[in-house]
Amino acid sequence: MDDLSRFCCQxxxxxDHGQRGAGNLTVCDHYGPNNGRRMLRCRTCKSRFSERKGTIFFGATLPEEQIASVMEHIGEGCGVRKTSRLVGVHRDTVTRYSMLAGEHAKDLHDELVAFSPRDTRGPV
Ligand SMILES: [Zn+2]
Structure with missing residues (x-):
């Protein structure tokens, strides 16, 4: 039995959108390299989507290990150029994945944090 408690309807x-562990999801298909990726189906709305949808891996051309490595370096405070050299990817690639991860982090923040103080420095 697949553990789908960390997924939610997209x-x-x-x-049931965004509700984790609601029991509404099933694995309806496999796809991708070695059929290693799961297609999920929501019983509530009958929609189907990739388990990677809503993650930075969705539609990514870079191997997962490299994306994870980029995120590790950025997370540890390495700059774009340093990360680019250490991981061996173009710096635009580092920027692209960082932006994606930033959007996801913001979505998560908006969902989980009840109150977010205004940043008086204005938009960056
Ligand atoms: Zn649904």
Whole structure:
């Protein structure tokens, strides 16, 4: 039995959208290299989506290990150029994945944090 408790419906119209461990998801198919990626189906809204949708790996061309390595370096405070040299990817690639991860982090923040103080420094 697949553990799907960390996934949630990606259909923003669905009443179970964003609810983890609600028991509404099933694995309906496999795809990708060695059929190693799962297609999930929501029982509530009947939509199907990749388990990678909503992650920085969705539609990514870079191997997962390299993406994870980029994130590790950025997370540890390495700059874009340093990360680019250490991981062996173009610096635009580092920027692209960092932006994606930043958007996801913001979405998560907005979902989980009840109150977020205003940043008086204005938009960056
Ligand atoms: Zn749904």
């Amino acid at each position: 259909n923003s119209e669905c009443p």
